[in-house]
Every structure is written in C-alpha cells, then in structure tokens.
Amino acid sequence: MQAILHGIQKVDFVNDQGERIQGTKLFLSYRDEKVVGQKTDKLFLKAGYQLPQGLAPGAVLDMSFDISKHLDKIQVVSPPATK
Numbered sequence: 001m002q003a004i005l006h007g008i009q010k011v012d013f014v015n016d017q018g019e020r021i022q023g024t025k026l027f028l029s030y031r032d033e034k035v036v037g038q039k040t041d042k043l044f045l046k047a048g049y050q051l052p053q054g055l056a057p058g059a060v061l062d063m064s065f066d067i068s069k070h071l072d073k074i075q076v077v078s079p080p081a082t083k
Contacts, residue, residue, distance in 0.1 A: 003028040004038075026042065
C-alpha cells in the first residue's frame with residue numbers, strides 16, 4: 001500500500017493504568033476504494049521500531065502489513081518535494 005505522510009508526532013505519556021507509552025504517530029493519506037478522494041488515518045509505531053531514512057512530511061511511503069494487520073514493512077519510495 002502506498003501512502004503520503006502528512007505529519008509525525010513523538011508520543012511519550014503514562015496511561016490510566018500507569019503504563020508508559022512511547023512511540024511515534026504517523027499521519028497518512030491513501031487511496032481507498034470506499035472513499036471518494038483520499039482516506040486519512042494515523043499509525044502508531046512503538047518505541048524501538050526502526051523508522052526509515054528520509055521519513056518526512058510529504059514523503060510517499062510503501063507499507064505492507066501482516067495477516068494480523070500489524071505493520072510489516074515501511075520504506076520511503078519518494079522523498080518530499082523541495083521548494
């Protein structure tokens with residue numbers, strides 16, 4: 001699946017159960033046959049997940065998921081356009 005990266009947010013907080021949650025949220029848009037235009041979504045990656053080089057807003061990403069819908073692979077296909 002290809003997606004466009006629109007934003008990156010570092011996450012570090014303690015939830016209601018006292019667990020520390022650390023990671024990165026990626027804000028994406030991609031084509032979905034059930035949506036006219038682009039579908040938007042966010043993807044949470046736990047701390048320690050190896051983020052690819054060149055990850056920046058505007059980049060085109062290629063992602064694949066395993067049968068449990070967990071992210072299996074993410075790579076930057078096209079870096080953000082420079083102005």
